[in-house]
Amino acid sequence: xxxxxxxxxxxxxxxxxxxxxxxxxxxxxxxxxxxxxxxxxxxxxxxxxxxxxxxxxxxxxxxxxxxxxxxxxxxxxxxxxxxxxxxxxxxxxxxxxxxxxxxxxxxxxxxxxxxxxxxxxxxxxxxxxxxxxxxxxxxxxxxxxxxxxxxxxxxxxxxxxxxxxxxxxxxxxxxxxxxxxxxxxxxxxxxxxxxxxxxxxxxxxxxxxxxxxxxxxxxxxxxxxxxxxxxxxxxxxxxxxxxxxxxxxxxxxxxxxxxxxxxxxxxxxxxxxxxxxxxxxxxxxxxxxxxxxxxxxx
Amino acid sequence: xxxxxxxxxxxxxxxxxxxxxxxxxxxxxxxxxxxxxxxxxxxxxxxxxxxxxxxxxxxxxxxxxxxxxxxxxxxxxxxxxxxxxxxxxxxxxxxxxxxxxxxxxxxxxxxxxxxxxxxxxxxxxxxxxxxxxxxxxxxxxxxxxxxxxxxxxxxxxxxxxxxxxxxxxxxxxxxxxxxxxxxxxxxxxxxxxxxxxxxxxxxxxxxxxxxxxxxxxxxxxxxxxxxxxxxxxxxxxxxxxxxxxxxxxxxxxxxxxxxxxxxxxxxxxxxxxxxxxxxxxxxxxxxxxxxxxxxxxxxxxxxxxxxxxxxxxxxxxxxxxxxxxxxxxxxxxxxxxxxxxxxxxxxxxxxxxxxxxxxxxxxxxxxxxxxxxxxxxxxxxxxxxxxxxxxxxxxxxxxxxxxxxxxxxxxxxxxxxxxxxxxxxxxxxxxxxxxxxxxxxxxxxxxxxxxxxxxxxxxxxxxxxxxxxxxxxxxxxxxxxxxxxxxxxxxxxxxxxxxxxxxxxxxxxxxxxxxxxxxxxxxxxxxxxxxxxxxxxxxxxxxxxxxxxxx
Numbered sequence: 001x002x003x004x005x006x007x008x009x010x011x012x013x014x015x016x017x018x019x020x021x022x023x024x025x026x027x028x029x030x031x032x033x034x035x036x037x038x039x040x041x042x043x044x045x046x047x048x049x050x051x052x053x054x055x056x057x058x059x060x061x062x063x064x065x066x067x068x069x070x071x072x073x074x075x076x077x078x079x080x081x082x083x084x085x086x087x088x089x090x091x092x093x094x095x096x097x098x099x100x101x102x103x104x105x106x107x108x109x110x111x112x113x114x115x116x117x118x119x120x121x122x123x124x125x126x127x128x129x130x131x132x133x134x135x136x137x138x139x140x141x142x143x144x145x146x147x148x149x150x151x152x153x154x155x156x157x158x159x160x161x162x163x164x165x166x167x168x169x170x171x172x173x174x175x176x177x178x179x180x181x182x183x184x185x186x187x188x189x190x191x192x193x194x195x196x197x198x199x200x201x202x203x204x205x206x207x208x209x210x211x212x213x214x215x216x217x218x219x220x221x222x223x224x225x226x227x228x229x230x231x232x233x234x235x236x237x238x239x240x241x242x243x244x245x246x247x248x249x250x251x252x253x254x255x256x257x258x259x260x261x262x263x264x265x266x267x268x269x270x271x272x273x274x275x276x277x278x279x280x281x282x283x284x285x286x287x288x289x290x291x292x293x294x295x296x297x298x
Numbered sequence: 299x300x301x302x303x304x305x306x307x308x309x310x311x312x313x314x315x316x317x318x319x320x321x322x323x324x325x326x327x328x329x330x331x332x333x334x335x336x337x338x339x340x341x342x343x344x345x346x347x348x349x350x351x352x353x354x355x356x357x358x359x360x361x362x363x364x365x366x367x368x369x370x371x372x373x374x375x376x377x378x379x380x381x382x383x384x385x386x387x388x389x390x391x392x393x394x395x396x397x398x399x400x401x402x403x404x405x406x407x408x409x410x411x412x413x414x415x416x417x418x419x420x421x422x423x424x425x426x427x428x429x430x431x432x433x434x435x436x437x438x439x440x441x442x443x444x445x446x447x448x449x450x451x452x453x454x455x456x457x458x459x460x461x462x463x464x465x466x467x468x469x470x471x472x473x474x475x476x477x478x479x480x481x482x483x484x485x486x487x488x489x490x491x492x493x494x495x496x497x498x499x500x501x502x503x504x505x506x507x508x509x510x511x512x513x514x515x516x517x518x519x520x521x522x523x524x525x526x527x528x529x530x531x532x533x534x535x536x537x538x539x540x541x542x543x544x545x546x547x548x549x550x551x552x553x554x555x556x557x558x559x560x561x562x563x564x565x566x567x568x569x570x571x572x573x574x575x576x577x578x579x580x581x582x583x584x585x586x587x588x589x590x591x592x593x594x595x596x597x598x599x600x601x602x603x604x605x606x607x608x609x610x611x612x613x614x615x616x617x618x619x620x621x622x623x624x625x626x627x628x629x630x631x632x633x634x635x636x637x638x639x640x641x642x643x644x645x646x647x648x649x650x651x652x653x654x655x656x657x658x659x660x661x662x663x664x665x666x667x668x669x670x671x672x673x674x675x676x677x678x679x680x681x682x683x684x685x686x687x688x689x690x691x692x693x694x695x696x697x698x699x700x701x702x703x704x705x706x707x708x709x710x711x712x713x714x715x716x717x718x719x720x721x722x723x724x725x726x727x728x729x730x731x732x733x734x735x736x737x738x739x740x741x742x743x744x745x746x747x748x749x750x751x752x753x754x755x756x757x758x759x760x761x762x763x764x765x766x767x768x769x770x771x772x773x774x775x776x777x778x779x780x781x782x783x784x785x786x787x788x789x790x791x792x793x794x795x796x797x798x799x800x801x802x803x804x805x806x807x808x809x810x811x812x813x814x815x816x817x818x819x820x821x822x823x824x825x826x827x828x829x830x831x832x833x834x835x836x837x838x839x840x841x842x843x844x845x846x847x848x849x
Binding site (some may be wrong): 033044048049050051071072127128131132135140141177210214218219222227231234235236238 | 304355357361362363382383384385386387388391392397398399401566598600602606607608626629630631654728
C-alpha cells in the first residue's frame, strides 16, 4: 500500500479480516497451480502413486521434452502467437479509433452510435447466422476467421471511451486546435501518449481473449496447420481420456493415448499458461488504475 | 440423353430416393456423377477425381491430407480426397452447425450419427439412403452384413433405409470385459486356489483381510476395490450380480441399462428377488470390511494410486476390463504381470454369467446430397474394407510399419498369423496412417491373427484369460437388448424415464451395499420397488418392447 495512513481501531480489524480472507483465496488459487507445476517436473509413476504435492518427486523433464518434440504443439504455439499479436493489434487499433470519436462531445451522432455498440452486447445473431456470415465472407478455414469477426469488443470500446472522456481535458483539444492540429494528429500525438493505462488494459483483455480462443477456431478452421494451441491442448487432454464406452477399442492404442496424456498433461498446462502468466505482471500495474478510472467515473 | 441426365441431376438434389430407383433401372452411372468401374475392381474412377470428406481428427495423426494413406487411396482408387478435419472432442457441435447452415461436405467419415440423426437428416434428404448402392456396388459391405447379421439389423433404420456403413470391430476380450482381477502372489500367501463360487471368494477376501498376505505386519490390505468414474468396467456391482441374475450393467458405465431379454420379453433386472440376493451378498462383504468404501466414489486415478501404492502391495482384488485400469501397464513396479483374472463366480443358485457385449457396429460412412459423384463416394467407402486399405489405415505402410507373415509365425490366438507389426503402435509415423478412421471389418480372426511372439504381451494375456475364464460362461447373444431406434413421439418420454431410473438405480445399488438403506428390511425394499414403479419402469419396458417387436 503506497499511501499508508494512521489506522483507527476499526480499520485495523478491517485489515486483519481482509488480509485473512484474501490469504485464504490466495492459497486456494495457488495450491492447484503449485501442484500442477510440481507434477509437471515429477516422474509419471510418482504422480500416479499420489506422492506428489507441492514439490517435484523424482525430478524429471520428460513431459517438457515430449511437449517440445510434439510437432502439433509447436505449430499450435506459433499459430497462437500469431493470433495474439496480429489480432490484438487489429483490436486495439479499431477500439481506439471507435472510442475516441465517441468520447468527443462535438460528435453529433455519438449517442446513436453508442446505442448501436451497446446493442451488440445484449443481442447478437447467434451461432448459425454468424457461421453463415463468416462463410459468405469467404473466411472459412482461413486465419482471418479468427482475427476479424471479433475485431472489436463493445465493452472495451465503452471503457476506453470513458477513459478518454475523463482524462483528456477539453482544454487540451482547444489548445491543439488553436495551433492548427487536426483530429488524427491530436489522437496520435496527445491522446495516445496520455492513455498508457487504458491501452495496456485493453491489450491484456484482447490478448488473453485471443490466447484462450478455442471455440471460433473449432468452428471455422479445418486445416490442422492453422489450429491454435488451445485447440490442440484440449484435443490431447479430452480426446485421450479413456472412456468406458470404448468397448471395442484396441487395448494398445488405448494405453498409448493414456500414456501420452499422462506424460503431457501437466507440462502442457504449464506451457500453455506460461505466456499469459508472464505477460500479466508487466501490465498489472496499469490494470488496476485503468479499469478503476473507467468504472468509477463511467 | 443429356437433358435426361440434367433432369436426374436435379432430382438428385431434391429426392434421393427417386433417383436411386431411376439409377438402378439404367444400370447405374446415370446419377449425374462420373462413371465408376464395375463393383470390386480398381481403380474406382478412370480419371483422377477430387472428393471432399470430413472427419474427426486424433492427436495420433499429425496430418490427414499429406498422409501416406491418403496418397495410397489416390493411387489405388483414383480418388484424391480433400480432407476437412475437426478435433474429435467437439466434433458433434461443429457437425451440427454445418448441417444446420446447409454447408456440409459430400461424405462424413467417422461421425457415429445416432439413429435419430440418421432418420432426421434422411427425411430431409440430406443423408442419402445407401440400400441400392449396397446391392449394386457394396461387395465388402455385403460381406460385413452377412458375417454379422446383428450389425445389419442395427443399421436398417425404422424407415427401412441404411444411411451409414458399419465399422465392425469384434474384439474378443472386450466382448466379455466385465472381469475381476486378483493379486496372484497373495493366493499363494494365504494358501488358496482361484475361487469358483461366491462363498469361496468371500473366504479368500477374509484371508486377505486377516492373514497379512503382504507380510508387512500392518493390516493395510484392501481385499476388494473398484471405481465409479473413469476406468473401464471398474464398477463393483456388474461382476458379482452376474452370480445371481444376468446383469448387463456397471455402476461406472452411465449408459448401461441393466436390462435383459427373457423369452423375447425385455426385462429389468433391478426389481427381481435375485437382484436383492445379490445386493445382500455385496452388503455382507461390505459389512465385513472387505470392500473399500471409496469404491463407490473414487475415480480411475485414485484407483490406480491404490494399485501402484508405493512400497507394499495393498490391492488384493479389483473389478476392471483389464488390469491396466488399476496398475500401470508395463509400469516400473511390474505389478501388472501379477494380477490374474477370476472367472465368474457360481452363486448359491448356480447362476454364473459372463456379461456379453455383442458387436453392433458403429455408423461411419455417410454420404450427403452435397456429393455429386455418389457412386464414386460409395465405392470409396466400400473400398475402405479391403485388407490392404484397412491395414494401411489402421497401422501404416506395408513393409515399414507392418508386413505379411512368414510361414511359422503365429498370431495371438496361436494360429498362423495374418499380419506382422514391424514397429510398435506408438512408433507409427504420424503422417502415414489414419488411426482407424472410417468403416472397417475387423473380425475376431483378423484381430487375433496379429503376429505376437511375446507370450507375456497384454493382448495375449487378455486372450488367454478370456478364453479360459470368461468364454465358458458367456451369456447368449439373444439375452442382450440390441440398440433400438425409437419413434420421435416416444423418444423424449423414454429418455426422461431412463435418465431418472439410471440415477435412482445406481444410487440405490450403492446405498443397499453400504447399508445406508437396509437390504434386509422388507419395508425399505418395497419402498424401493414402488419408487421404481413411480418413475415408470413399466412404461419404459412397454415402449422398448413395442419398438423391439416392430423391428
